Amino acid sequence: MTATTLFAETALLAEGWARDVLFEIAADGSLAAVTPNAAKDGRAKSAPRAAGPVLPGMPNLHSHAFQRAMAGLTERSGGEEDSFWTWREVMYGFVGKIRPDQLEAIAAQLYVEMLKAGYTAVGEFHYLHHDPEGRPYADPAEMSERAFAAAAETGIGLTHLPVLYGFGGFGGTPAGQGQRRFLHELDDYLILLGTLMTRHEGDPQIRVGIAPHSLRAVTPELLADAVTGLDALDSTAPIHIHIAEQTKEVEDCLAWSGQRPVEWLLDHMQIGPRWCLVHATHMTETETTRLAQSGAVAGLCPTTEANLGDGLFPARDYLRQGGVFGIGSDSHISVSPGEELRWLEYGQRLFHRRRNLLVDGSGSVGATLYRLALAGGATALGRDVGRLAPGARADLVVLDADNPILLGRTGDALLDAYIFAGNVNPIREVMVGGRWVVEGSRHIAEDAVRERFRKTTAELTA
Ligand SMILES: [Zn+2]
Numbered sequence: 001m002t003a004t005t006l007f008a009e010t011a012l013l014a015e016g017w018a019r020d021v022l023f024e025i026a027a028d029g030s031l032a033a034v035t036p037n038a039a040k041d042g043r044a045k046s047a048p049r050a051a052g053p054v055l056p057g058m059p060n061l062h063s064h065a066f067q068r069a070m071a072g073l074t075e076r077s078g079g080e081e082d083s084f085w086t087w088r089e090v091m092y093g094f095v096g097k098i099r100p101d102q103l104e105a106i107a108a109q110l111y112v113e114m115l116k117a118g119y120t121a122v123g124e125f126h127y128l129h130h131d132p133e134g135r136p137y138a139d140p141a142e143m144s145e146r147a148f149a150a151a152a153e154t155g156i157g158l159t160h161l162p163v164l165y166g167f168g169g170f171g172g173t174p175a176g177q178g179q180r181r182f183l184h185e186l187d188d189y190l191i192l193l194g195t196l197m198t199r200h201e202g203d204p205q206i207r208v209g210i211a212p213h214s215l216r217a218v219t220p221e222l223l224a225d226a227v228t229g230l231d232a233l234d235s236t237a238p239i240h241i242h243i244a245e246q247t248k249e250v251e252d253c254l255a256w257s258g259q260r261p262v263e264w265l266l267d268h269m270q271i272g273p274r275w276c277l278v279h280a281t282h283m284t285e286t287e288t289t290r291l292a293q294s295g296a297v298a299g300l301c302p303t304t305e306a307n308l309g310d311g312l313f314p315a316r317d318y319l320r321q322g323g324v325f326g327i328g329s330d331s332h333i334s335v336s337p338g339e340e341l342r343w344l345e346y347g348q349r350l351f352h353r354r355r356n357l358l359v360d361g362s363g364s365v366g367a368t369l370y371r372l373a374l375a376g377g378a379t380a381l382g383r384d385v386g387r388l389a390p391g392a393r394a395d396l397v398v399l400d401a402d403n404p405i406l407l408g409r410t411g412d413a414l415l416d417a418y419i420f421a422g423n424v425n426p427i428r429e430v431m432v433g434g435r436w437v438v439e440g441s442r443h444i445a446e447d448a449v450r451e452r453f454r455k456t457t458a459e460l461t462a
Contacts, residue, residue: 002029002435003394005047007038010410011054011396014389017411021054022047025394028204029433033390051428052401053414055370056388057120058337059377062240062278062299062328065107065147066128069457070094071333084246084308092178094460096132100146102456103128107150109453112443113335115156118427120395121377121385122156123299123328125211125240125278127163127182129192134180140188141195148200153445155437157395159381160196161211161240164189164218164226170256172219182213186222190229197233204393205433207382209238215253215261220268227269238274238382240299241265245279245310262287271296276380278328281311288314292323297380301330302343312347316357319372326377338422341369345419366416398429400441 004025011021018036022044026032038044074090098106107124114122124147130136139145144162151158165182168175175183184192193210200206210230212218218226230237244250244261253261262283265271271294278299280291291298300313308331318325327340334340345365348357360368378386385393399406399414403426409417418426430438437444 003048003431004434005043006050006054006431007044007047008050008054008398011050011388012056014387020044023388023394023396025434029394029435030204030384031388031390031392031394034388050398052399052406054388055118055397055399055415056374056386057395057397057430057432058118058370058373059121059123059326059381059386060114060119060328060337061123061276061297061326061377061380062301062330063110063122063124064127064331065110065124065150066095066098066103067091067330068110068113068332068335069106069453069460071331073461084310085248087308089178095128095181096178097460098128100137100142102460103143104146104150105449105452105456107147108153108445108449110332110335111150111154111156112446112449114329115154115430115432115437116427116441116443116446117336117425118397118430119329119335119337120157120397120430120432121159121381121383121393122151123159123161123238123240123276123381124151125161125163127165127211127213129162129184130181132181134183136188141192141199144192144196148206151205154443154449155432155435157205157381157383157385157393157432159207159209159238159383161209161238162189162192162196163211163213164222165213166218166222167216169216170252175217186225186229189226190233193230194233207237208234209240209382211240214242214249215264216249223269236274236382238276238380240276240278240380242278243280244282245305245308247282247311250282260284260287262291266290266294273297273324273379274382276326278330279305279310279313281305281313283314285317288318288323289321292318292321295324297376298323298325299328299380300325300340300344301328302340302347303334304328304330306343306347307331307333312351315344316348316352319358324376324379325372326380327373336425337373338419338425341366341373341419345369362412364412364416366419367412369419370415394431394434396431397427400426400428
């Protein structure tokens with residue numbers, strides 16, 4: 001159902017918490033007006049009332065949708081040497097099988113879960129392009145279009161980031177068999193990009209950017225040419241890249257170039273707010289300072305980074321220097337903004353043996369993390385989301401005022417409770433682009449989507 005107005009007794013606006021807020025929503029799904037202290041306004045009296053406090057929906061800046069179907073399958077020990085790299089082999093085995101309709105079914109299920117958890121936009125870092133033999137489909141954009149279809153069906157906002165994957169390792173090492181569904185020559189890649197931009201032009205729910213997979217998968221020339229090619233199509237579109245996730249990647253990059261991955265990128269590309277450096281786990285103090293000063297977004301995925309044994313991002317030092325970050329659920333071992341933010345803070349507490357480390361002048365860790373992740377996530381996705389203000393998308397979540405963890409809490413204390421005490425999801429309603437997609441904690445299409453997902457998981461694990 002599409003809304004035209006909403007009245008909230010309390011809402012987190014761009015300038016802070018406000019009371020008696022009237023939201024007016026334009027036909028294109030953006031916010032036309034946001035008026036605090038509107039209790040006596042005649043329009044507020046006739047507007048539907050939110051069932052609890054209203055927050056901006058959270059952008060999820062890093063997703064590989066198909067991996068949701070393998071969540072939980074890689075938690076069995078294969079011996080002492082289990083690592084990111086052995087996990088990747090399992091993932092490649094899984095990847096070899098997925099058909100287009102199965103990808104759509106998995107993505108739809110994932111996006112339903114994201115919306116129910118309070119993520120209202122996603123950055124889909126999409127690298128499953130070709131058929132299992134590595135040949136393009138009849139429509140080379142087939143697999144991308146399946147992600148678009150899942151987003152349209154479920155209502156989540158989508159920043160689609162087709163992955164450019166050219167090589168298997170640093171210095172242009174040939175790709176392996178497990179990577180053949182990912183590979184592109186630059187020309188074909190730019191045709192795919194242009195096709196997707198043209199087909200989805202003017203859709204306010206959509207943005208298209210690029211994702212050079214990593215410094216392992218592109219050479220310096222290919223990376224530079226891809227950015228030039230993107231600029232010719234859209235000179236402000238986002239650019240995402242995996243970087244410095246694993247210590248082996250740092251060692252290999254040093255052996256190849258004499259520089260560490262983040263250092264290399266900062267020295268060789270024009271890194272700014274348009275860039276999202278996903279993970280950036282392993283940085284020296286100098287790299288941390290330089291990345292913070294660049295204005296680029298660090299794309300942090302704490303539950304996946306923990307699950308894969310990546311390491312800890314230097315979040316305290318990065319935030320103290322004004323570094324920008326957003327969160328992603330990446331492998332989807334967890335689909336919960338609260339859990340990502342909680343583990344971002346907990347990792348720092350365990351490492352530094354102190355409490356309340358990621359905090360600004362508000363004094364509230366929960367509010368600091370939520371606000372920063374909104375702003376950084378919106379920047380990374382290249383869409384006007386993550387804020388409740390005129391012109392921005394009408395993407396919002398309504399907390400369940402009756403949830404025991406929220407009782408007696410107001411203002412920033414609501415966010416502290418949501419993030420640190422919220423193992424039970426406290427989100428009741430979700431609106432994306434002015435359309436209610438979660439009502440009474442149920443997604444409007446969840447039964448049909450789950451049945452398709454049930455069939456798909458049975459096929460993939462048979
Ligand atoms: Zn990733």
